[in-house]
Amino acid sequence: MTENTNENATEHTALPRGIQHIGVTVPDLEEATRFLTEGLGAQVAYDGLTPDDEPRSGPEVERQLGLPRGAAIHRQRMFVIGEGPGLEVFEISGEQRPASGLADLGLNHISLYCDDIEGSLARLVAAGGRALSEVHGNSRHEDTEGNGSVYVEAPWGMLIELQTIPGGHYYPADSESEVWMPSPRS
Incomplete structure (x- = not known):
């Protein structure tokens, strides 16, 4: 009986609570920031990666994030638009579609x-x-x-x-x- 209770507890706590953020990639983060703030009233929550930081790149980053070989994340910014999930915006170089x-x-x-x-x-x-x-x-x-x-x-x-x-x-x-x-x- 104890085993079954633990299984049920794991089942219930393993469910997500909701959408926390949605990620998008843009060609120019500053231009996207202007568009999002002027067009949607978005507010910047924080910059996860700035021009002063080393780009995130290399085989381990490619593996972890599913990036194509040679891609590099140069900028990353989290926005809030009204209520609901955040919008995480990336500026990435490399192969893109x-x-x-x-x-x-x-x-x-x-x-x-x-x-x-x-x-x-x-x-x-x-x-x-x-x-x-x-x-x-x-x-x-x-x-x-x-x-x-x-x-x-x-x-x-x-x-x-x-x-x-x-x-x-x-x-x-x-x-x-x-x-x-x-x-x-x-």
């Missing part, structure tokens, strides 16, 4: 909740983003009254979704959980 699109495997966009989606879109475009369309309706379970969504391409090609769902989500009877939403602004 274009940013993923929505149809590509793996992480393909970040989504930010907006109270004023049209204003947020205008701000992000003024900072250098490119709207892929006008604000349009959301998909099923997010299509309550007043909803809207639009994808914006960052200067380095990453997709950013702006979304508003003032009427909230609706859930099927067999839903196991509700989607996290930022707290309303006071």
Whole structure:
């Protein structure tokens, strides 16, 4: 009986608590900082790697982080955008591919909740983003009254979704959980 209790305790404590941060790579950290702060109101939490630091590189770093041979991390900065997970931004040299699109495997966009989606879109475009369309309706379970969504391409090609769902989500009877939403602004 004791063995089984320990197994159950391990099962429950081994689960993640939530998304802590999302990482993205950009060609120029200072330009990305300008875009993120002007376009999304991002705030710098800290610099994990500055120009004064030696770049992180070499076979062990390549193995640990899955980097291609010869790549080097030159800059690393953690941002906070409103509530939710942080955004860790890297500037890396070496072999690189274009940013993923929505149809590509793996992480393909970040989504930010907006109270004023049209204003947020205008701000992000003024900072250098490119709207892929006008604000349009959301998909099923997010299509309550007043909803809207639009994808914006960052200067380095990453997709950013702006979304508003003032009427909230609706859930099927067999839903196991509700989607996290930022707290309303006071």
